[in-house]
Amino acid sequence: MFIHLDLEAKEPIYTQLKNEIIAGIAKQELVPGEGLPSVRSLAKDLSINLHTVNKAYQQLKQEGFILIHRQKGVVINPDGIPEAGNEEIQRIKKDLRPMIAESICRGIEEEEYIEMCRMIFREFSAKGGNRNE
Template sequence: MQIFLDFESDEPIYLQLKHQIIAGIAKKELKPGDRLPSVRALAADIGINLHTVNKAYQQLKQEGFILIHRQKGVVVHPEGVPEADEAYRTKLEQALSPLIAESVCRGIGEKEFQQLCRRLFQKFTDREGDNP
């Protein structure tokens, strides 16, 4: 899996890195138990500060995407990512609400919004998604 960072983006580098690793897991480019580079190695490979990589890794660990072992290094969680719980669903709703509100303000209808979501969802899966 290749990491592409946009140093001109408003999104912080650690979040770009975190999101790309999550996308790699979603697309099955990274599988449970796969090793990830050490903090130092990844920082050197992509030319960023090791504290930036560490911040991304720590958030991924807290959210259950990876495990960090002193001896074994960093691995994608061998048991897979925890299933979505009520707290995650609440977080998802809070993240989507402003996007939906802005879409409504800009004249994007529900059908168009759903089509966009379906297309993006399919980017991360091999299946057609859950069609209503």
């Protein structure tokens, strides 16, 4: 899996890393049970601080995307990603609000916004998507 980080972006590096790993899972470039590099190894490979990698990994663990084993290391959750419950749905809605508000402020119509969402959704679905099958 190729991880692209923009060190000049406003978005924190740990968030970018977390999002890249989630995208890899959604595209099935990373599959359940597959190992990820250790914190130190990934930090070295990406030339970033190991605490940055650790923060991304800890958030991914909390959200059920990965497991961290003392012996096995970091692995994509072998049981698949847990289905979104009410808490996750509410968090996703909350995260969408500023994007929708900005879109309205910038003159993007509802149908155009929805079509952008469909296109992005299809990008992930076309590559397999993660349906916990």
